Amino acid sequence: MHQPIDPANLAEAAPDDPARRERRKDARPGELLAAALDLFVEKGFAATRVEEVARRAGVSKGTLFLYFSSKEELFKAVVRENISGRFAQWNEEIERFEGSSPDMLRYCLNSWWERIGATKASGIPKLMMSEARNFPELARFYQHEVMQPGSALIERVLKRGVARGEFRPIDFKYGVYMVLAPLLYLAMWKHSLGSCGGNLAQLVPEEYLAVQFDMLMSGLSATGAGPALARPPSSA
Amino acid sequence: MHQPIDPANLAEAAPDDPARRERRKDARPGELLAAALDLFVEKGFAATRVEEVARRAGVSKGTLFLYFSSKEELFKAVVRENISGRFAQWNEEIERFEGSSPDMLRYCLNSWWERIGATKASGIPKLMMSEARNFPELARFYQHEVMQPGSALIERVLKRGVARGEFRPIDFKYGVYMVLAPLLYLAMWKHSLGSCGGNLAQLVPEEYLAVQFDMLMSGLSATGAGPALARPPSSA
Amino acid sequence: MHQPIDPANLAEAAPDDPARRERRKDARPGELLAAALDLFVEKGFAATRVEEVARRAGVSKGTLFLYFSSKEELFKAVVRENISGRFAQWNEEIERFEGSSPDMLRYCLNSWWERIGATKASGIPKLMMSEARNFPELARFYQHEVMQPGSALIERVLKRGVARGEFRPIDFKYGVYMVLAPLLYLAMWKHSLGSCGGNLAQLVPEEYLAVQFDMLMSGLSATGAGPALARPPSSA
Amino acid sequence: MHQPIDPANLAEAAPDDPARRERRKDARPGELLAAALDLFVEKGFAATRVEEVARRAGVSKGTLFLYFSSKEELFKAVVRENISGRFAQWNEEIERFEGSSPDMLRYCLNSWWERIGATKASGIPKLMMSEARNFPELARFYQHEVMQPGSALIERVLKRGVARGEFRPIDFKYGVYMVLAPLLYLAMWKHSLGSCGGNLAQLVPEEYLAVQFDMLMSGLSATGAGPALARPPSSA
DNA sequence: CATGAATGAGTGTTCATTCAT
DNA sequence: CATGAATGAACACTCATTCAT
Secondary structure, three states: OEEEEEEEOOOOOOOHHHHHHHHHHHHHHHHHHHHHHHHHHHOOOOOOHHHHHHHHHOHHHHHHHHOOOOHOOOHHHHHHHHHHHHHHHHHHHHHHHOOOHHHHHHHHHHHHHHHOOOHHHHHHHHHHHHHHHHHHHHHHHHHHHHHHHHHHHHHHHHHHHHHHOEEEEEEEEHHHHHOOOOOOOOHHHHOOOHHHHOOOOOOHHHHHHHHHHHHHHHHHEEOOOOOOOOOOOOOO | OOOOOOHHHHHOOOOHHHHHHHHHHHHHHHHHHHHHHHHHHHHOOOOOHHHHHHHHHHHHHHHHHHOOOOOHHHHHHHHHOOOHHHHHHHHHHHHOOOOOHHHHHHHHHHHHHHHOOOOOOHHHHHHHHHHHHOOHHHHHHHHHHHHHHHHHHHHHHHHHHHHHHOOOOHHHHHHHHHHHHHHHHHHHHHHHHHHHHOOOOOOOOHHHHHHHHHHHHHHHEEEEEEEOOOOOOOOO | OOOOOOOOOOOOOOOOOOHHHHHHHHHHHHHHHHHHHHHHHHOOOOOHHHHHHHHHHHOOOOHHHHHOOOHHHHHHHHHHHHHOOOOHHHHHHHHHHHOOHHHHHHHHHHHHHHHHHHOOHHHHHHHHHHHHHHHHHHHHHHHHHHHHHHHHHHHHHHHHHOOOOOOOOOOOHHHHHHHHHHHHHHHHOOOOOHHOOOOOOOOOOHHHHHHHHHHHHHHOOOOOOOOOOOOOOOOO | OOOOHHHHHHHHHHHHHHHHHHHHHHHHHHHHHHHHHHHHHHHHHHHHHHHHHHHHHHHOOHHHHHHHOOHHHHHHHHHHHHHHHHHHHHHHHHHOOOOOOOHHHHHHHHHHHHEEEEEEEEHHHHHHHHHHOHHHHHHHHHHHHHHHHHHHHHHHHHHHHOOOEEOOOHHHHHHHHHHHHHHHHHHHHHHHHHHOOOOOOOOOHHHHHHHHHHHHHHHHHHHOOOOOOOOOOOOO
């Protein structure tokens, strides 16, 4: 990732050389961002000490402030770094998917679990929920870069199912939330109450997701006799 | 000294009159609890300053500690006042409910919305999710005083429905989460991303809940042909 | 002690009637002073809470301030209350004592232990040592009312012994401290380090005093060959 | 990573060079320790404000906590710096001492006076007496770090004297207190009543100590005919 | 006289941020 | 570029003192 450091030009590079600074922005900050993600997810924003982030990244506290002008900026950078990129691939996969819509939906839930839910990244939605109010700008950013593409992806799946007669006609706006809510609740639960000992009913995420999927299918099933969702879609 | 004490009215105004004390303990703390709820919901537990709570209630910092021995106790009192204190009545209502189990479930969702979801109290679940990790004692408290009774209440409804043949047999542990997750997600959404302008799809909570209810019913329906939840219940 | 309360003149007694206040100064304050002595001795001045003093005396915090304008004044009153009186009797006893001077000295040490050292009053010297610097006026008072008569009493005993040829001639000024220092050190030790668990060598006060007495006698003995104190008395 | 690490100069300037850290830890803290000693002695432990210590040392409050993790640790450091740290040297001196035991004891008293008694450090025993009860952890520390080694040192001197036939056999436990009590009483007196004007009999410490030493010697003298301490030693 | 609710200044400690080297 | 020593604002909680009743 870094080019080999050439001692020959060290003396020549002006301290404020923008190019050099640019390069750095990719180098050392990477370790800082990783450390920050770990700690923010683990302890939350307020309880994370910048010194510990720096230490975990192997640099000094002063160095951290060389790259991020404040703890808040660090937080924003962490969120930016860890969320957007995946949707492109995800959309492609959906595009190429050839199975039934229920299978496609199951595939979505499963890959969410594998790529987000079961990983450290699952801490980010929780992070955003917790801090959104104190970082409205970040919240807006998250809406545009994460919530919107995510919702769009799910909406596409649902629409495909309806179009192919595999799902009954539904109100897509709320249908999306029906898929999202259980996933996001699970992510948040994992990183808050679920991480505190003494839980009455220890969730097994895989089972939780299976049950939620069954539930979804019975709500979406074109053959189901239930009244659910059988209302004229309010928005396309 | 001021005026001769008239024994006749001793019962009404004796300095240690328990009733008077009761009134006091209910009077000023009431304003403190209201102020605390506002601020906790608005800024979170850690970011709320006890002094500001006091100021908003119109008393001094010292007075607050006269009624609540610590910030954590204040928080617990807020939770008791707004959530756990209601389970008794709620349980009674359920006990006396005579309609069908679907109606009972709908009644639960509706009263949750009216009493919690639509009020400032809906900020509390979000708050707990955000702060649980950093305040384990509060998390334990919340588990015992809120999550447990809440889950038990829902489980009772589900069991009644199954027993009366109105719901298909389900795994109750996950069934409870199927009811809870959408509610809690809504509460959290309201107090985080939902409270920041510029949302792509503005949820209308009532509609969201209606759709979620339909969904639930189709998943639970005894007559439905879908595969959902049709697994042997794992716990009674 | 108090005159019976005549309801007839209650209305007439001006609230600030000094006589009435005087009366009170003997009545309720007695309990307050006792409670304060206990607590000051037990926990020191700073660590004693006026509220606890009041509670132990069975009155409210406000009432305490009715009698003592501040915590410091309470402290002064406690010290004043508990120190002077005993010397008159003590001096008389010494006056009448007819045994040998060593026996008289032993008698002094023993009665100090019985009347002061073994009682709560032993806390007062410790109190004074601890707080003298912050209450210079009290320190002066203590010097005049306690240290001075106490020293004089001991000096009288020593002089008697020298006059009767039972003690060798000594410098009385320092001789007095030779008697006092072990006693006062014991009192302070009892109320500080001695009251904390885990002492290496648990003192038994009676044994400590016996050994100190032997020591004193060997230093004072007219027959002893040692060089001790055999210098021309420098004062008195 | 920044520059190739040259093993050759690691010992001199590595950022984590323990020697450099050592120097730092001795530099500024020295001023803090001096300021703390002054203030603790002057006002006591509880009444001393860490901010004032910092201010007097010319640094900020935060800096103080950079070097001492708490006020109690600061106090312990003061005690170590001024008292317990000296026992090693003191023990060595005793070890090498070749004169008679009475001379050795006199040497001990004199060096106590020069190194502790006559210096600000003499305020520490008084301080401990005053605050021990309210700071049990400090009391324990003081017992282990000061009282115990101090007693052991004196006990060694006494045992040597008895072993060499220069002192008569004594109960060492109380013998130690016979040496200690006058010293500690002097220290306390200096910092409490002795520091308030208007003393009846102004002690001259050097004379006080000389007299106490004579007294001790006559009590310990092997040739003395007195009864003092001539009891079978209770502990070896 | 007596109460006890109310006050608010004061304390030890933390931690994001700065800056001289 | 990197460091880490220094900063100082901030915060929960205490408690002597006041005063309306």
